[in-house]
Amino acid sequence: xxxxxxxxxxxxxxxxxxxxxxxxxxxxxxxxxxxxxxxxxxxxxxxxxxxxxxxxxxxxxxxxxxxxxxxxxxxxxxxxxxxxxxxxxxxxxxxxxxxxxxxxxxxxxxxxxxxxxxxxxxxxxxxxxxxxxxxxx
Numbered sequence: 462x463x464x465x466x467x468x469x470x471x472x473x474x475x476x477x478x479x480x481x482x483x484x485x486x487x488x489x490x491x492x493x494x495x496x497x498x499x500x501x502x503x504x505x506x507x508x509x510x511x512x513x514x515x516x517x518x519x520x521x522x523x524x525x526x527x528x529x530x531x532x533x534x535x536x537x538x539x540x541x542x543x544x545x546x547x548x549x550x551x552x553x554x555x556x557x558x559x560x561x562x563x564x565x566x567x568x569x570x571x572x573x574x575x576x577x578x579x580x581x582x583x584x585x586x587x588x589x590x591x592x593x594x595x596x597x598x
Contacts, residue, residue, distance in 0.1 A: 473570040475540065475560035482591050484540070485574065486526065487519040510541055511553045527557070528564060538567045 472483035514527035523543035538561035545556030
């Protein structure tokens with residue numbers, strides 16, 4: 462599921478990545494008092510995400526968009542990968558990738574996620590194949 466603005470799903474293309482596939486956002490966190498409350502999320506990711514970052518949005522698969530809140534990371538947007546588990550404080554930055562220099566740059570990168578209309582009767586909405594996968598053939 463992608464972030465939905467007025468029935469339009471949006472995706473973004475990170476400025477700083479190896480693979481230029483679009484990413485989507487499930488939701489932004491807020492002060493909601495439920496499972497998406499930012500205070501709950503911050504506590505959930507303590508000791509998993511570096512102290513210089515704060516999660517602000519969830520991406521598919523449990524990945525997180527984070528904003529830098531301290532030091533050289535301040536104001537920058539980072540992508541944290543859930544699947545890359547760390548065991549020590551020294552490894553904590555390994556699953557983190559800088560993707561934008563500001564929140565403004567992130568928002569300005571949003572694009573409408575085009576749905577594939579070739580399969581009108583299909584339940585498949587979108588098929589994504591990365592360039593890295595295709596380069597193997």
